[in-house]
Amino acid sequence: MISSSLSLSEIQHRIDEVKRFLSVTLSIANAHTVEFYTHGVWERFVAVSPQEVLSTISSDSDQQRELEHCAKEKSKTTFGFCSDTNRLVDTHELLEAAKSHSLPGLGVCMSRDELLRALGERGVERGAELEPDEFMNSKKSHEVQSMSEVVACLARRCGVKQVIDVGSGKGYLSSFLSLQYGLQVYGIDSSSTNTHGAQERNRKLKKFSRAYQKSSKAARVQGEASHSPQEEVVEMKRDDEAGTVAKEEEEEEEEVIGFPDMTSAVERPSEPHPETDELFLSALSVDVVQTTPPRVPPSQLSAEERERRKRENLERKAKNRSQSTSTMFSPLTSYVTAETELRELINELEDAVMVGLHTCGDLAPSTLRMFVAKAELAAVCSVGCCYHLLSEEFDPARQECAHSVCGFPLSQYLRHQSWFCGRNARMSACLALERVSVGQGIQMESLFYRAVLHVILRDHYSSFKSEKRVGNVYSKSKSFVDYVHRALRRLDLDDSKLSDSHIQEYHDTFRPRKEEMHAFNMLKVTLAPCIEGLILLDRLCYLKEQEDLSFSALVQLFDPVLSPRCYAVVGLKRMEGRCSCR
Structure with a gap:
């Protein structure tokens, strides 16, 4: 039995603390950058200079911050905002308050290692050691490795062998859980393109897995083996349809970081090689496989040799079929909501762990609703993202839909208070503080261009619709003048009514206010x-x-610099009365 570190009442108290802070500061987060100059945003919300804000944020000197803080008139401020004008007058006070009202400051999160210790797991059985960074980028590799071990521990804790991966996308997490930990994974994604690509990717991974696992079991006398690893690879290459292979390589071109040199693994199959089990994943790029001399034609083999090879081939295929029934990844195409009946999608469904790695918008809360409602779901590990796509039940700007179930708020506690954040605030929640702090800042120039364009639209195009999006015009533009012309044409507006010099005047006027x-x-x-x-x-x-949960927690799974959406919601149901635990 494991217990959660914080009770319901303690979590509710933390929620109240954050709500009080945001009730004062949320107006800044809800200000739209596009309207920064047209609505006089700086003058409305901030009473100090931009230089002071930037220097306070970037300052590493505690003494300097303390002097600035003491110099302020603090008698009528709340979190740095003047109680009379509701404008920011003390940046340092705001920064300190923001830090204490973040998840680390509130002390509500567990680390990944703390969770694994709480689960009582020192490790789980694995298949062949895989190196996911050989077939996905470093960010995805970090996420998959970190999350998969937690999911495997949850499965063992609950005594289950099935995993349901909601919003499985290209199937990286699903394939890794299947091949590395021997779990039966059902990946559900609304995109048929994603599920088909995931199926093809997993099929190739399993073929390479069998080829390279075989070569690492023991050193054999060269010539005894019925199929060497390189023969298996070449045979797989021959079997692949040319169109499918080309499509797969094109889809993965942006995902792959690079491939190690395969020559040593392919040319010397008889030598012991401790890394062979890991290297098979690199063969996702079929072009890196070295060609080998043609195999000896069956007609030139003795009858005894032909019979021996036939027997070994039959044994190998029987073993592979047995493995595929117990360790399998099955991609499924379906749009999932909280009302989705999982048993209608998965006929052979047993007790399972439900997971979601960066499920967008409402899919993350829907995952939690499914976990609570479905008796067959024993545990959940959900990492959400794209907060701007969340639907808010009490947002006055939300378009009513009688049949929709909103993603926020989810708890009865916040629903009873009719709390809402607003879309711009949820968009702000997607910003990555840790990345900005290490110099990976936001793209200010494109935001500046868009805000000045909004001034031009206000001054010269009274009929324009502000909600109409310009799109990705900045990356194609050579200058601000070029940007404005492209944007106006994108909005179906006449760009000939403005001269280049007039457009440049707008840029020059607002440039000093970019800070x-x-x-x-x-x-x-x-x-x-x-x-x-x-x-x-x-x-x-x-x-x-929920009354039937034995454990629930927020867990920091990832490095926030590599993966800003780094927190997982983890829950386990009570084991009493579960008849299908194994």
């Missing part, structure tokens, strides 16, 4: 972890409200 926008966006970045924290605390509170 205001930079400072304001840094304030948004500072508030981002607090808004994300409230959304995730709401999900944890929802699990705490």
Whole structure:
């Protein structure tokens, strides 16, 4: 039995703390960058200079910050905002408050290692050691390795062998769980393109897995083996349809970091090679496989040799069929909601762990709702993303839909308070404070261009629709003048009514005020972890409200610099009365 570190009442208390902070500061997060100059955003919300904001945020000197803090008139401020004007007057006070109201500051999260210790797991049985960074980028590799071990431990803790991966995408996590940990994984994605690609990718992984696992079992006398690893690889290459292979390679071109040199593994199959089990994944790029001399024709073999090879081939195929029935990844195409009947999608469904790696918008809360509602789901590990795509039940700007179930708030506690954040605030929650702090900042120039364009639209195109999006025009533009012409044409507006010199005048007028926008966006970045924290605390509170759960927690699974959406909501149901645990 494991117990959660914080009770429901303690989580509710943390929620109240964050709500109080956001009730004062959320107006900054909800200000739209596009309207920064047309709505006089800086003057409305900030009473200090942009230089002071930026220097306070970037300053490493505690003494300097303390002097700035003491110099402020603090008698009428709340979290750095003047109680009379509701404008920011003390940046340092705001930064300190934001830090204490983030998830780390609230002390509500477990580390990944703490979770594994709480589960009582020192490790789980694995198949052949795989190196996922050989067939996916470093970010995805980090996420898959970190999350898969947690999921495998949850499965063992619950005594189950099945996993349901919601929003499985290209199937990286699903394939890894299947091949590395021997779990039967059902990957559900709404895109048929994703599920088909995942199926093809997994088929190739399993073929290479069998080829290279065989070569690492023991050193054989060269010539005894019925199939050497390189023969298996070449045979697989011959069997692949040319069109399918080409499509697969094209899809994965942007995902692959690079492939190690396969020559040693392919040319010397009889030599012991401790890394052979890991290297098979690199053969996803079929072009790196070295060609080998043609095999001896069956007609030139003795009858005894032909019979021996036939017997070994039959044994190998029987073994592979047996392995594929117990260790399998099955991609399924379906649009999943909280009302989805899993047994209608998966006929052979038993008790399972439900997982989601960066499930977008409402899919993350739907995953938690399914976990609570379905008796066959023993545990959940959900990492959400794309908070701007969440639907909010109490947002006045939301378009009503009688049949929709909103993603926020999820808990009864926040629903009873009719709390909402707003779309711009949820968009701000997607900003990555840790990345900005190490110099991976936001693209200010494109935001500046868009805000000045909005001024031009206001001044010269009274009939324009502000909600109409310009799209990715900045990356194709050579200058601000070029950007404006492209944007106007994208909006179906006449760009000939403005001369190039007139357009440039707008740029030159607002250029000295660009630092205001930079400072304001840094304030948004500072508030981002607090808004994300409230959304995730709401999900944890929802699990705490359920009576049949033995454990629930927020867990930091990933390095936030590599993967900014790094928190998982984890829950386990009570084991009493579960008849199908194994």
